[in-house]
Amino acid sequence: MQTFMQKITDRSAHVSVIGLGYVGLPLAIGFAQAGYQVTGIDTDPQKVAGISVLAEVDSVSICVPTPLGKTKDPDISYIVSVTEAIRERLHPGQLIVLESTTYPGTTDEVLLPRLASTGLQVGHDFCLAFSPERIDPGNTVFRLANTPKILGGVTPQCTQAAMYLYQQIIATVVPVSSSRAAEMVKLLENTFRAVNIGLVNEVALMCARLGLDVWEVIDAAATKPFGFMPFYPGPGLGGHCIPLDPHYLAWKLKTLDYRARFIELADDINTNMPHWVVTRVADVLNDVQKSIKGSKILVLGVAYKADTNDLRESPALDVLRLLQAKGSEVFFHDPFITEVDISGVYSTELSDRMLNWADCVVITTNHSTYNYDSIVAQARLIVDTRNATRHVKEGREKIYKL
Numbered sequence: 001m002q003t004f005m006q007k008i009t010d011r012s013a014h015v016s017v018i019g020l021g022y023v024g025l026p027l028a029i030g031f032a033q034a035g036y037q038v039t040g041i042d043t044d045p046q047k048v049a050g051i052s053v054l055a056e057v058d059s060v061s062i063c064v065p066t067p068l069g070k071t072k073d074p075d076i077s078y079i080v081s082v083t084e085a086i087r088e089r090l091h092p093g094q095l096i097v098l099e100s101t102t103y104p105g106t107t108d109e110v111l112l113p114r115l116a117s118t119g120l121q122v123g124h125d126f127c128l129a130f131s132p133e134r135i136d137p138g139n140t141v142f143r144l145a146n147t148p149k150i151l152g153g154v155t156p157q158c159t160q161a162a163m164y165l166y167q168q169i170i171a172t173v174v175p176v177s178s179s180r181a182a183e184m185v186k187l188l189e190n191t192f193r194a195v196n197i198g199l200v201n202e203v204a205l206m207c208a209r210l211g212l213d214v215w216e217v218i219d220a221a222a223t224k225p226f227g228f229m230p231f232y233p234g235p236g237l238g239g240h241c242i243p244l245d246p247h248y249l250a251w252k253l254k255t256l257d258y259r260a261r262f263i264e265l266a267d268d269i270n271t272n273m274p275h276w277v278v279t280r281v282a283d284v285l286n287d288v289q290k291s292i293k294g295s296k297i298l299v300l301g302v303a304y305k306a307d308t309n310d311l312r313e314s315p316a317l318d319v320l321r322l323l324q325a326k327g328s329e330v331f332f333h334d335p336f337i338t339e340v341d342i343s344g345v346y347s348t349e350l351s352d353r354m355l356n357w358a359d360c361v362v363i364t365t366n367h368s369t370y371n372y373d374s375i376v377a378q379a380r381l382i383v384d385t386r387n388a389t390r391h392v393k394e395g396r397e398k399i400y401k402l
């Protein structure tokens with residue numbers, strides 16, 4: 001792998017990235033900006049060049065999807081098919097780095113045997129490592145270059161080669177002892193979020209029963225300068241990572257006769273939050289002698305995260321479906337999204353007329369572009385699942401928090 005290091009140093013290395021999505025595209029751009037020749041490979045013909053270039057490239061970073069199947073089991077078929085394509089063209093001096101989130105053991109149980117079947121020796125003829133992506137969509141402070149990156153090679157030589165490449169575009173690369181450890185780091189990070197969000201969602205349910213304002217309780221607890229980290233409740237988990245990744249870990253543990261109880265419990269609480277939101281809406285309407293059936297509901301914000309247009313796994317979609325199933329007439333507004341894939345649910349303009357038309361306005365995403373003063377002024381009742389109206393002074397008697 002000496003020649004590989006030399007090529008990285010003198011910028012003659014030909015780098016490639018497979019899967020040009022949220023993760024792969026910024027990575028490819030990062031390498032290009034650092035002065036490397038980069039080829040992006042994708043099955044979407046709009047995005048790229050074909051796979052034959054793998055025979056020429058010095059490095060391959062794999063950033064393909066890792067979804068869940070219908071039964072919430074890992075679907076690593078994208079990784080497997082890409083590995084087969086790489087195997088056909090694997091050559092001495094090549095570095096392969098898997099970046100897709102996956103369960104511990106994927107790199108050395110799924111990729112390694114296939115690549116080693118070529119007769120080439122890992123750590124000697126070619127290198128193989130895992131390095132999880134930490135992209136935070138919409139984050140303008142922490143991007144690829146200034147977010148520390150974890151890296152674990154299948155052998156120490158693999159770690160060394162992969163670190164050398166990634167250090168050219170990322171300020172801090174943190175090595176761990178193995179590819180499995182690197183895979184587990186990513187799953188710890190995401191499970192940590194899923195479990196803590198599950199905990200705070202349950203605290204919201206407890207506070208509702210105790211007649212307490214969960215937001216006040218969290219804000220007060222967050223004044224403790226040590227030993228507490230605030231998480232906030234909401235209508236459920238969204239995005240591509242947090243709702244899905246812990247299931248990769250739980251699945252792997254199941255094969256080892258171990259039940260990942262925290263993951264199961266957090267999933268149970270988080271996936272039930274949209275039901276809780278709808279119960280809240282029904283109760284609020286009930287207080288004014290209205291039934292949820294036949295009520296007019298305006299849902300504000302359907303992206304899973306404020307100030308993004310990302311609909312993936314958004315809990316707002318479940319809220320829309322559940323409201324519709326209860327017989328409500330539902331419209332939504334989102335400054336970044338005009339369509340959702342739910343028949344009979346359409347977007348609308350955000351006007352005083354629409355705010356006033358609705359029997360209840362439900363805030364599911366706290367986009368910062370909304371004028372919450374004017375929303376509260378015009379709406380008749382508001383269920384605020386994000387405490388987005390916290391600074392509104394007038395009309396607070398119309399606001400019902402989660």
Ligand SMILES: NC(=O)c1ccc[n+]([C@@H]2O[C@H](COP(=O)([O-])OP(=O)(O)OC[C@H]3O[C@@H](n4cnc5c(N)ncnc54)[C@H](O)[C@@H]3O)[C@@H](O)[C@H]2O)c1
Nearest residue numbers: 019020021022023042043044063064065066100101133135
């Ligand atoms: N999006 C995030 O915020 C994020 C953050 C951290 C980790 N991840 C992980 O990174 C991985 C990729 O996620 P993403 O969000 O970039 O997904 P994505 O769906 O945005 O992009 C994946 C790309 O891979 C392409 N692709 C699929 N099969 C292919 C094949 N056989 N050959 C070539 N290209 C192929 C698709 O066309 C698509 O362009 C996943 O494992 C995900 O869990 C994502």
